Amino acid sequence: MSDTAQIIVDGKSLELPVIEGSESEKAIDISKLRGSSGIITIDPGFKNTGSTQSAITFLDGEKGILRYRGYTIEELAEKSNFLEVSYLLIYGELPTTEQYNEFASSITNHTLVHEDVKKILEGFPSVAHPMGVLSSLVCAQTAFYPESLDPNRSHGDVDMSIIRLIAKMPTFAAWSYKNKIGQPVIYPDNKLNYTGNFLKMMFALPAEEYLADPVVADALDKLLILHADHEQNCSTATVRVVGSSHASMYASISAGINALWGPLHGGANQAVIEMLEGIKADGGDTKKWMAKAKDKNDPFRLMGFGHRVYKNFDPRAKIIKKAADDVLEKLGVNDPVLDIAKGLEEEALRDPYFVERKLYPNVDFYSGIIYRALGIPTDMFTVMFALGRLPGWIAQWKEMRENKEPIGRPRQVYTGANDRTYVPLNER
Ligand code: CMC
Numbered sequence: 001m002s003d004t005a006q007i008i009v010d011g012k013s014l015e016l017p018v019i020e021g022s023e024s025e026k027a028i029d030i031s032k033l034r035g036s037s038g039i040i041t042i043d044p045g046f047k048n049t050g051s052t053q054s055a056i057t058f059l060d061g062e063k064g065i066l067r068y069r070g071y072t073i074e075e076l077a078e079k080s081n082f083l084e085v086s087y088l089l090i091y092g093e094l095p096t097t098e099q100y101n102e103f104a105s106s107i108t109n110h111t112l113v114h115e116d117v118k119k120i121l122e123g124f125p126s127v128a129h130p131m132g133v134l135s136s137l138v139c140a141q142t143a144f145y146p147e148s149l150d151p152n153r154s155h156g157d158v159d160m161s162i163i164r165l166i167a168k169m170p171t172f173a174a175w176s177y178k179n180k181i182g183q184p185v186i187y188p189d190n191k192l193n194y195t196g197n198f199l200k201m202m203f204a205l206p207a208e209e210y211l212a213d214p215v216v217a218d219a220l221d222k223l224l225i226l227h228a229d230h231e232q233n234c235s236t237a238t239v240r241v242v243g244s245s246h247a248s249m250y251a252s253i254s255a256g257i258n259a260l261w262g263p264l265h266g267g268a269n270q271a272v273i274e275m276l277e278g279i280k281a282d283g284g285d286t287k288k289w290m291a292k293a294k295d296k297n298d299p300f301r302l303m304g305f306g307h308r309v310y311k312n313f314d315p316r317a318k319i320i321k322k323a324a325d326d327v328l329e330k331l332g333v334n335d336p337v338l339d340i341a342k343g344l345e346e347e348a349l350r351d352p353y354f355v356e357r358k359l360y361p362n363v364d365f366y367s368g369i370i371y372r373a374l375g376i377p378t379d380m381f382t383v384m385f386a387l388g389r390l391p392g393w394i395a396q397w398k399e400m401r402e403n404k405e406p407i408g409r410p411r412q413v414y415t416g417a418n419d420r421t422y423v424p425l426n427e428r
Pocket residue numbers: 045230233263264265266268293294300301302303304305306307308309357359362363364
């Protein structure tokens with residue numbers, strides 16, 4: 001392939017540069033297209049549009065490859081831990097022992113949140129979905145740390161915001177759950193590690209000695225690693241676009257949490273379990289639900305299936321499926337929806353509709369089954385995804401700022417009414 005591309009519009013030929021990434025991915029650079037020709041490109045859902053050049057995560061959807069900063073997700077999930085992976089994503093290299101200890105200890109020292117956060121929390125009715133509460137609490141950090149409103153402040157200030165956010169996110173998440181179930185919040189315990197502390201804030205009762213089951217804490221840590229980044233997905237693209245207006249990191253990530261919430265993105269993990277339970281309650285006839293998923297007149301979709309970029313398999317789903325089996329066995333849990341999930345997967349993998357469209361189980365198909373086995377309530381599943389995705393959002397926000405990227409502002413092709421004259425109300 002040459003390093004330029006030619007397009008011919010209205011008989012006029014235009015030459016555009018082709019750029020190449022470090023994994024030989026090629027892209028036609030159209031950044032000067034409108035200036036030289038007056039035309040734009042259109043690509044609903046950005047299916048063929050690269051919005052940035054990024055050095056954080058590499059993904060090959062055809063081959064089922066996912067790497068953070070060059071390290072495979074399989075190796076990181078097996079050998080690393082979530083805080084180490086967070087450091088890797090945000091700062092670009094694996095930490096030395098000294099860097100790791102300093103990072104982990106700063107995070108541990110900032111887990112406590114301002115007492116007034118409790119007042120905000122109490123203002124939410126008990127039916128509030130924890131994702132809405134989480135995004136509000138993250139955005140509210142701009143009020144407690146007003147200096148964070150200026151993302152152009154020194155690196156030291158940005159690093160402090162990063163530490164605070166990673167440290168406080170489990171507190172916000174667990175407190176949103178406690179508030180929902182009407183229990184007093186549990187304060188962070190700085191003797192515990194990241195996941196152990198989160199599980200204690202979620203499940204301990206006041207004044208209770210609580211130590212998380214190591215099987216549960218390890219499985220949770222692995223799940224967080226698997227969700228930690230996924231290049232330019234809906235929520236990450238949101239974080240970068242919001243941040244491109246020089247909104248603060250807290251505001252940008254709060255927006256990302258909202259984007260993640262939808263059932264086509266992170267909200268799918270909750271939707272999968274609700275779907276599996278629905279199928280079970282309906283008698284467990286998976287064929288009937290497969291037929292509904294294929295019927296174009298029926299809005300039902302097989303949740304946890306299909307992916308914008310994975311057209312072979314989702315490498316995260318492979319690891320999670322195995323982890324689900326391990327965790328259920330170790331915890332001695334027998335979950336009947338697991339059988340329904342396996343049945344649906346088997347049918348979908350040999351069904352021409354799913355095969356032709358390259359629809360495979362995605363990360364969310366089995367993650368809900370593990371979360372359930374770990375005792376996490378269904379409406380907290382997407383919050384767990386957000387906890388995991390946080391370092392990725394931070395890394396992408398930081399990269400966007402350091403690259404001095406311009407404000408994100410797409411164009412459009414207008415299809416509305418042409419110029420017309422206003423008719424006063426009493427004459428219509
Ligand atoms: N069930 C039935 N049909 C489906 C499904 C599904 N889950 N997913 C896609 N299709 C069909 C779709 O109807 C279309 O068919 P046709 O070509 O005949 O019109 C074709 O497959 C292509 O689908 P699309 O909607 O054009 O693909 P997309 O890239 O725009 O959407 C998706 C990707 C993930 C939103 C979609 O596959 C979906 O809705 N899946 C279910 C929700 C889900 O599990 N989301 C979690 C994704 S993983 C977490 C994350 O990283 O966000």
